[in-house]
Amino acid sequence: MHARLLSLAKCAISHMVVGIAVICLPGIALADCSSDGSLSIDVPVKFSAPINVGRDVAVGQDISAAYFHPVTANAGFGTCTPPGGNAYWQGNRPLAPGFHDVYESGVPGIGLRFEMAVSSGLWNGSFVIPYTQSNRNNTHLNLAWHTADYVKVHIVKTASTTGSGLATPGTYATMALNSGPTRLTISIPPDGLHVNTVTCQTPDVVVNLGNHATSELGTVNAFSASTNFEIALNNCPGGIKAIKYEVDAATSILDADRAVVALDAASTAKGGVGVQLLDGAGNPHKLGVSNTLSGVDPNGGNYKIPLRARYFRTGAGIGAGSANTSMTFTMSYE
Incomplete structure (x- = not known):
């Protein structure tokens, strides 16, 4: 009898400790950035014409670049509650060999770098994906996309030999807050980027100089x-x-x-x-x-x-x- 009462008392104390832990967790979760509403932006990257790659372009050099704007009107997408809070910009494709911020396009020797310029709250500035934005001033922020925001897509030569063809379609990069769904995706449609390695065909030439005394x-x-x-x-x-x-x-x-x-x-x-x-x-x-x-x-x-x-x-x-x-x-x- 006494042993059972002692066991029950221990169990009650155990439950009480767990209950206290659960009460503390929501307080921690509030100190972050979260999405509100259903606004999620997709930025389709579609170049208007094929991109020609000259053989003399150096590895690591930009072949071309273009700007794409996420929105045509300002729109809110989240809030940050102090202290802290982050936005995480991540690449969704394999990195090109030898590069830390250039992603494989599916065309041999051709990679993509994504440069962002945003003005959401106190996060003004430009950066290259991957990147983590932090609420450095620990203030309450209302986050919004602005018409001046842009994605600059750099087409980069990543190898000495390049191919031709269409870039692999799909999602190349995303942005998400501490909690909530993805707020922005950068994607390439099936016909978004066509690369041509510029070259002329030059057959070998054999010159017969003839017989001479x-x-x-x-x-x-x-x-x-x-x-x-x-x-x-x-x-x-x-x-x-x-x-x-x-x-x-x-x-x-x-x-x-x-x-x-x-x-x-x-x-x-x-x-x-x-x-x-x-x-x-x-x-x-x-x-x-x-x-x-x-x-x-x-x-x-x-x-x-x-x-x-x-x-x-x-x-x-x-x-x-x-x-x-x-x-x-x-x-x-x-």
């Missing part, structure tokens, strides 16, 4: 008849403002002023002979120098760069045999 190159600085050829730039997409190109020697340069390069190691011809590169007019084509292609159509098209090549004698004692070399052609786009 050593007597054609009887003295130093003598040269053979030249062979005309073209570098083709096919199917260049629209949106290119300028095309720059450069020709570089894959072997050593024997005479930079005359654009003469050495034969490759597999060649069997002996002595001082090289290959000279000329432009379409027959002048030496400077190696390692950037040139701007004229007549580029911003709507896209096909282009040809006329060039010539010939053998050029650079020294004494030439002998018969194969005489080959190679050069590299590099383009950049603006």
Whole structure:
């Protein structure tokens, strides 16, 4: 009997302690930011035209950016009760490798950074997601979206090689308060962002300089008849403002002023002979120098760069045999 009474007393005390704990909890919960009403904003990110990516854009550099406004009229969405209170801005997509605030778009080498500018109560200012806003002054706040608020979406190159296509649709970022449902989402619709990696198709070119007698190159600085050829730039997409190109020697340069390069190691011809590169007019084509292609159509098209090549004698004692070399052609786009 006594043992049971003692047990009941312990149980009653236990219940009383729990009751006190429950009474304290609502007081803690009130010191935060909470949503009111049913206002929840979705900001659809839809670019008006495809975004072209030039090959010369550096990794980490913005390719393009656009502004999107959450509301067209001021609208309240919550309150903060002191002390404290937070708003949490979070990304909903994987981060691009090597970045802490750029999210994968689903297009290889292309990421998205979300910059916010808001004026809700005392939270005026801009920041990049992810971010936590705090009620630093511990005052009562009425939170509202304003027409001046914006989301600035940065399209960022995240890898040296980029692809083309549509960004993965869905939610990319959200904002929520300490309690209540999500107050804002940033999403991309199925056709919201189309990325094109700008490039022209450039087939390899093999130039046959023909067979020549050593007597054609009887003295130093003598040269053979030249062979005309073209570098083709096919199917260049629209949106290119300028095309720059450069020709570089894959072997050593024997005479930079005359654009003469050495034969490759597999060649069997002996002595001082090289290959000279000329432009379409027959002048030496400077190696390692950037040139701007004229007549580029911003709507896209096909282009040809006329060039010539010939053998050029650079020294004494030439002998018969194969005489080959190679050069590299590099383009950049603006």
